Amino acid sequence: MIADILVLACLAVGTFFNALGIVGLLRFPDVYTRMHATTKMTTFGSVFTALAVIIYGGASYLGSTDPQYVILSVHTLIAAVALAFTNALGSHAIARGAHRSGIKPTPAVVDRLEEVQP
Amino acid sequence: MIGYFSPVALILVALVCLAMVRLVLGPTPADRAVAVDTVNTLIVAVLILLGVVYRQIIFIDVAIVYALLSFVSTLFIAKYIGGEL
Amino acid sequence: MIAFFVTFLLVFCIYLLLTAGSGTIGFWSASELIAGAGLSIVVAGITRKFLCRSNNYRMANPLxxxxxxxxxxxxxxxxxxxxxxxxxxxxxxxxxxxxxxxxxxxxxxxxxxxxxxxxxxxxxxxxxxxxxxxxxxxxxxxxxxxxxxxxxxxxxxxxxxxxxxxxxxxxxxxx
Structure with a gap:
């Protein structure tokens, strides 16, 4: 019963943040601000959906003692860790490439990188 | 409990379709790269959920490999955008 | 040599984590253990220069x-x-x-x-x-x-x- 509520809560949080990430991707004005929405919020949301699967696997293992559910949890944990690391690195690479190709942050208060790297 | 997972997977697929709008509209190549990166993240989440719905652990192994390969492709797209390739 | 060993250990641990639950020796079957060790030796031989590039083994401390x-x-x-x-x-x-x-x-x-x-x-x-x-x-x-x-x-x-x-x-x- 408690596991039921936890799984539902994790899925709700994950879906909410994923949806807001997509809204931010469609709504924000330039590349860098869009990247804020997608990187942070879809990573957080996807890790929470994975967490729901991990909790489901643990609860099902306690109910039935089928080792298949432990394998499910461990593999999902590995997938979530890989996702969190690769997303941060990938968005950093895209930001660097975008600035090198000459895309300026259009509504910007200050741009210290432009002074160093023409 | 298993009935919760398939509606969430459906919602995430709808979100992938919304991200495709930015992929088509995006004024610069970097916008499109960001949209592709987002789609990849969501696909990994959908694969994990489908692995539970269909009771196939192989889906989650596919998700791990997909996450790592999409990371490599994102790095190469970023290098190409930055003019270093 | 230390770089090779550290890389081998890391790759082998990840392989074991991914194949846990396949048999009866601990959690693994004998064929998985042999295949994992062989693959880990090959991978560590190729990539040993990338993981330990700084020749600084401070991070190998378990604490x-x-x-x-x-x-x-x-x-x-x-x-x-x-x-x-x-x-x-x-x-x-x-x-x-x-x-x-x-x-x-x-x-x-x-x-x-x-x-x-x-x-x-x-x-x-x-x-x-x-x-x-x-x-x-x-x-x-x-x-x-x-x-x-x-x-x-x-x-x-x-x-x-x-x-x-x-x-x-x-x-x-x-x-």
Whole structure:
């Protein structure tokens, strides 16, 4: 019963943040601000959906003692860790490439990188 | 409990379709790269959920490999955008 | 030789984690163990120069490795949650004040800079755009610059985080 509520809560949080990430991707004005929405919020949301699967696997293992559910949890944990690391690195690479190709942050208060790297 | 997972997977697929709008509209190549990166993240989440719905652990192994390969492709797209390739 | 052994151990552990539950020796079958060891030797032979590039084996200490999950589940998780709620509010209201600022980090090692850059990308409304290779300063795109910060030449990394002292944690882990 408690596991039921936890799984539902994790899925709700994950879906909410994923949806807001997509809204931010469609709504924000330039590349860098869009990247804020997608990187942070879809990573957080996807890790929470994975967490729901991990909790489901643990609860099902306690109910039935089928080792298949432990394998499910461990593999999902590995997938979530890989996702969190690769997303941060990938968005950093895209930001660097975008600035090198000459895309300026259009509504910007200050741009210290432009002074160093023409 | 298993009935919760398939509606969430459906919602995430709808979100992938919304991200495709930015992929088509995006004024610069970097916008499109960001949209592709987002789609990849969501696909990994959908694969994990489908692995539970269909009771196939192989889906989650596919998700791990997909996450790592999409990371490599994102790095190469970023290098190409930055003019270093 | 030490680099080869460390890489081999890491690759073999990941292989064992992915194939757990396949047989009766511990959790693994004999064929999985043999195939894993053979593949790990091949992979470690090819990639031994990449993992231990600095020839510095400080991170092989298990106590230091134990600090990483504590850091990820403690202060880092709090900051990530706060940052996500913050950006969620900005998506709904649309109130942003973006710009790129220069942040001084005073971390020396490559690993420390790596962890700090990734923590910054995932936490407080900021993304690492570029790194100054000589001075180890980070260029950071901030979605909401605090009033007055756009005049400063460099901002210390401590001021980006509001709850936990993330740079001090990273110094404890990586230096």
């Amino acid at each position: 230091r490795l134990l600090l990483i999950p504590i850091y990820l589940l403690g202060p880092f998780l709090v900051e990530v949650t706060k940052a996500n709620v913050d950006v969620a509010g900005r998506v709904i209201t649309g109130r942003i004040r973006p710009g790129i600022i220069r942040v001084s980090s005073d971390l020396k090692t490559d690993l420390g800079i790596f962890i700090l850059a990734n923590s910054i990308t995932l936490t407080p409304g900021t993304i690492t755009v570029d790194i100054d290779e000589k001075t180890h300063d980070l260029f950071i795109h901030n979605i909401n610059i605090a009033p007055g910060d756009e005049q400063k030449a460099t901002v210390p990394a401590r001021e980006l985080f509001s709850i936990a002292n993330i740079p001090a944690w990273i110094r404890r882990i990586a230096e």
